[in-house]
Amino acid sequence: MIEDELVRMSTLGCPVEIERGRAGETFSRVRGIVVGVEGNWLALQALVDSVYFDGYFLLPIRDITAVVEDTENGYVSSAIEALGRPTVDYHLPADASVSSVLQTANAHSRLIALSIEADDDQALFVGKVVERGSDVFSMLLINRAGVWSDEPAELEYSDVTRIDFGDRYCAALARFGDPAPQTDDNS
Structure with a gap:
């Protein structure tokens, strides 16, 4: 089961590649170190170019199709150790709904980026959440x-x-x- 594998990876602290998709569509793969699994959400400390930390990815577990431990690149662990790993300063909320995850990410950072990859356009929205409702939320965007x-x-x-x-x-x-x-920040 995917969730069990994610929890196992969180205890190992090793780099993983996450394969993702929904309803027959494939989303971009992401790499990182699992730092939290709560409710239906995964938090990854993001790795770019295999060895550089760059913020966090929060992913709905329902979209994760595979978790691959990075054991092929022998230099990755050495490079991460030498370059340094930032302290984990974000934790998923215990209830980990989309709304609560957006709220905590929004509070943690001046800007957040949301991907809506199920559309043909693969839209990216960058900005601040300014209001949360029961099914929808409002976000002030910066281009x-x-x-x-x-x-x-x-x-x-x-x-x-x-x-x-x-x-x-x-x-x-x-x-x-x-x-x-x-804005009247009700997020």
Whole structure:
């Protein structure tokens, strides 16, 4: 069972590759170290270029099709050890619903990135969650030019396939993009 394998990987602390998909579609693979399994969600300390830590990936377990322990690249463990592993400073909430995971990621980082990969467009939304409802949430978006949208976008919880935060891309947009507009933050 996938969840049992994820829990096992969380105790080992070794790099893994996560294969993902839904309803016959294949989503992008992600690499990282499992740092939490709660409810229906997985938290990975993200690895890019095999050995560099770059924030977190939060993934719904229902979309995970395989967990592969990275034992093929002998240099990876040595490189990670030499380059250093950041302290894990994020933990999934105990109830780990889409809404609560969005809330904790939103509180943890100035910007979050949401993937909706089940669409043909493979959409990426970067910004701040400003309101959470029972089936939908609103997110104020910032584009790649660093300009904020005038009105929040309404998105459905069930469409979210990945949440990224604490990464260099979001940090750069938060630092060098336009200042975030003031909102009534009910997230």
